[in-house]
Amino acid sequence: ERRCQRASYTTQTMVLTERQRSDLHAGIYEYLLSRGSDYAVAAEAFAAASGVATEDTKDHDKNNNNENGDDKKKTRRSTGGGGPILEKKWTAVPRLQRRVLELERQVATNARLHAHRTGGAADGDGSTNNNMMPGRERRMLPRSPAMHTLQSHSAVVTSVTLHPVYTMAASASEDGKIILWDHESGEYLRTLRGHTNVVTSVDFSPGQGKFLASSSTDLSIKIWDVKEFTCVRTLRGHDHTISCVKFVPPPIGALFLEKQQQKTNTNEATGGGIDPSEAGSKFIVTASRDATVKFWDLETGFCDHTISDHSDWVRCIAVRGAKSMIGGSKGKEQEEQASSSSLALVATSGNDRTIYVYDANDKRTKLCELRGHDHVVEALSFLCSSLLPQKGSAAPSKSSSAASTNSTWDYLASGSRDRTVRLWTVANGGSCLMTFRAHENWVRGVLVHPSGNHIISCGDDRSIRVYDIKSNRCMRTMEDAHPHFVTSLSMHPTLPIMVSGGVDHTVKCWQLD
Numbered sequence: 001e002r003r004c005q006r007a008s009y010t011t012q013t014m015v016l017t018e019r020q021r022s023d024l025h026a027g028i029y030e031y032l033l034s035r036g037s038d039y040a041v042a043a044e045a046f047a048a049a050s051g052v053a054t055e056d057t058k059d060h061d062k063n064n065n066n067e068n069g070d071d072k073k074k075t076r077r078s079t080g081g082g083g084p085i086l087e088k089k090w091t092a093v094p095r096l097q098r099r100v101l102e103l104e105r106q107v108a109t110n111a112r113l114h115a116h117r118t119g120g121a122a123d124g125d126g127s128t129n130n131n132m133m134p135g136r137e138r139r140m141l142p143r144s145p146a147m148h149t150l151q152s153h154s155a156v157v158t159s160v161t162l163h164p165v166y167t168m169a170a171s172a173s174e175d176g177k178i179i180l181w182d183h184e185s186g187e188y189l190r191t192l193r194g195h196t197n198v199v200t201s202v203d204f205s206p207g208q209g210k211f212l213a214s215s216s217t218d219l220s221i222k223i224w225d226v227k228e229f230t231c232v233r234t235l236r237g238h239d240h241t242i243s244c245v246k247f248v249p250p251p252i253g254a255l256f257l258e259k260q261q262q263k264t265n266t267n268e269a270t271g272g273g274i275d276p277s278e279a280g281s282k283f284i285v286t287a288s289r290d291a292t293v294k295f296w297d298l299e300t301g302f303c304d305h306t307i308s309d310h311s312d313w314v315r316c317i318a319v320r321g322a323k324s325m326i327g328g329s330k331g332k333e334q335e336e337q338a339s340s341s342s343l344a345l346v347a348t349s350g351n352d353r354t355i356y357v358y359d360a361n362d363k364r365t366k367l368c369e370l371r372g373h374d375h376v377v378e379a380l381s382f383l384c385s386s387l388l389p390q391k392g393s394a395a396p397s398k399s400s401s402a403a404s405t406n407s408t409w410d411y412l413a414s415g416s417r418d419r420t421v422r423l424w425t426v427a428n429g430g431s432c433l434m435t436f437r438a439h440e441n442w443v444r445g446v447l448v449h450p451s452g453n454h455i456i457s458c459g460d461d462r463s464i465r466v467y468d469i470k471s472n473r474c475m476r477t478m479e480d481a482h483p484h485f486v487t488s489l490s491m492h493p494t495l496p497i498m499v500s501g502g503v504d505h506t507v508k509c510w511q512l513d
Contacts, residue, residue: 003329006203015257019321020132021459025051026052026053027089028046028050029043029046029047029050029054031050032046036068041429043109047509055127062193078253079307082186082188085099091309102378105166111121111163115242115497119464124460134470138449139453139512139513140449140450140451140496140513141143141171141449141454141455141466141511141512141513142456142466142478142498142510142511142512142513143248143476143478143511143512143513144478144481144510145204145511146481146508146509146510147185147186147509147510147511148183148508148509149507149508150171150179150181150184150186150188150506150507150508150509151167151505151506152179152188152191153173153175153177153179153503153505153506153507154173154175155173155174155175155430155489155503155505156173156246156492156502156503156505157172157173157487157488157502157503157505157506157507158172158174158198158199158200158487158488158501159169159171159172159173159175159199159200159201159202159487159488159501160172160200160202160489160490160499160500160507161203161204162181162204162489162490162491162492162495162497162499163204163209163226164204164206164207164208164386164492164493165208165209166181166187166209167183167184167188167495167497168180168181168182168183168189168209168226168424168443169181169182169490169499169507169509170212171202171499171507172199172200172201172202172203172214172503173198173199173481173505174198176193176195176196176197176198176199176216177191177192177193177195177199177223178191178193178195178199178202178212178214179191179192179194179507179509180226181230183497183499183509184497186509189285192212192214192228192229192231193225194222194231194234195214195216195218195220195222196216196218197213197216197217197218197264198216198217198242198331199214199216200215200216200217200241200242200244201214201215201242201243201244201245201246201252202214202245203245203246203247203284203318204226204247205247205277205281206247206249206280206281206321206387206388207280207384207388208228208278208280209226210225210226210278210279210280210494211223211224211225211226211274211278211279212231213245213247213284214225214245215242215243215245215247215286216242216421217242219238219239219240219241219274220234220235220236220242221234221235221236221245221284221286221296221379222235223235223284223298228287230273232273233273233276233301234300235284235296236286237294237296237303238286238290238292238294238391239290240286240288240289240290241288241289242283242286242287242289243287243313243314243315243316243350243406244286244287244290244314244315244316244317245284245285245286245287245317246284246285246286246317246319246346246478247279247280247281247282247283247284247316247319247387248278248282248283248284248295248319248323248344248346248360248361249281249319249320249321249344249345249387249388250276250281250282250321250322250344250361250387250388251322251344251360251361251362252322252342256495257284273298273299273300273301274298274299275299276298277300279451280300280387280388280473281298281387282295282298283295283296283298283300283304283348283360284298285317285319285360286289286317287314287315287316287317287348287350288313288314289382290306290309290314291308291312291313291314292306292307292310293307293308293309293310293311293314293317293346293348294306294307294313295307295364305364306448307358307364308355309356310348310350310352310354310365311352312350312351312352312494313350313351314348314349314350314351315349315350315351315376315378316345316348316349316350316377316378316380317346317348317380318346318347318348318380318381318382318412319344319345319346319347319360319387320344320345320346320347320360320382320383320385320387320409321344321385321386321387321388322342322343322344323342325410334455338401341360343359343360343367344359344361345357345359345382345426346359346360346389347359347380347382347412347426348380348416349377349380349412350377351376352367352369352373353374353375353376353416354369354370355369355370355371355377355412355414355498356368356369356370356481357369357370357412357426357430362463367426367430368426368429368430369430370412370426370430370431370432371415372422372432372435373416373418373420373422374418375416375418375438376416376417376442377414377415377416377417378415378417378442378444378445379414379415379443379444379445379446379457380412380413380414380415380446380447381413381414381446381447382410382411382412382413382445383408383409383411383448383450383452383495384448384449384450384491385447385450385491385493386493395397397474407425407427408448408452409452410425410426410427410460411423411424411425411433411448412424412425412426412448412487413446413447413448413455413457415444415445415446415457415459415472416441416443416445417442417443418443419437419439419440419441419442420435420436420437420439420441420443421435421436421438421443421455421467422434422435423435423436423448423455423469424437434472436455436457436465436467436472438461438465438467438477439457439459439461439465440461440463441459441460441485442459442460443457443458443459444458444459444460444485444486444487445457445458445459445486445487445488445489445490445500446458446489447456447489447491447498448492449491450493450494452469452492452493453469453470454466454467454469454475455467455469455485456489456491456498457489458475458481458486458487458488458489458500459485459486460485460486462479462480462481462483462484462485462486463477463478463479463480463481463486464477464478464481464484464486464489464500465477465478480509481500481502481505481508482500482502482504482506483502483504484502484503484504485502485503486500486502486503487503488500488501496512497509497511497512498508498510498512
């Protein structure tokens, strides 16, 4: 057994290289010398056995500097210059161990945050583990503190939006600038300049997000190429402040969605027109203080349609993509729900407190009017989802999950200066489902969570609040989300990220738990 142990010990010592062994011996010798006269004999014995350079050999090395350069380097390593080598390395080991543990914790945290990319919860090694939190699912709700606070604007942030594909966020401000950020790293990317007054709204194009639309109080709408960071088109036609701009969702079966991207001189042929197959949309819609809502053709740059149903300032717009219902036999009620879900919708509201809902395509007919707010409506939101047409199932289900999906698809949330958040359904002529009265001041932004189970709102009470639709209550309040009024919100339909803008000139990025 002793022979086996000796052989094993010899094998282990052979792991060190000659240079590493020399450094180790030099460190042990220096340590013994540093312990004083009690260890002097042991130090000399160890030096004789290991061949470590002593004071006598050092003097000899100085006289033979040119003949033995390697020994000189070894001597320099032995003397250390900054303390015993062995003690330095000994203290470095626990420090490196602590650093490794910190990195492992960061990896585990990032794996949990991005578990949605792999379809489930994830362990620190990146593998999926659906049993990590038994009985619990990620609700994807914002939590404090903010992950990043982005500072570059010199005035109030009026609007924020998230890119559908990349980890990019855009913010608009009263300083007339549009700033692009990387919301994952918190880094500044680029500033888009072109507007000569307050920028009121920004919105990325659906699909690949190749374009960004912006509106301003300078009475212009600009379309920006996100890749080149250049303005490719400017639209004019409103007579007063333009409050909001959105890309209009395409209808089901739109030919330009199936069109292959071709390398043609479209811009030259149409005088700067934008190819709908690249933009993922053929129109944009704008709301203005001139009490009108206008639809603009991206290819020609002309106003395609004007709606004048509002009697006062139109402040906000919400858009919803279409969902094609397939499969199964349907009753009359299911057919009505399928009919409303298969339409791309545009909702508008403002100072006249009335919410109008229109068919986004064809003749833009008015589908319903929603009334109930007692003050100016500041924000509208359909279910957070992709604006491109989606497929759904209309087949009857024992669990009624299909009916639930249809009802959430018809959700419309509104926030008002009357300090309330209302949830509406646009199906069957429209009606108010519930009212939340948690805010202590004006409600400035509102979102319907992608799951259809929650509503998120922000307001002039400096808070961000989360409501549970099923229990009809405020389930989470993030007090002092910004040190001043919170003006806008945007949530990604699939990634765990939400951004907010405020009067404090900052944009904040929030992780979703």
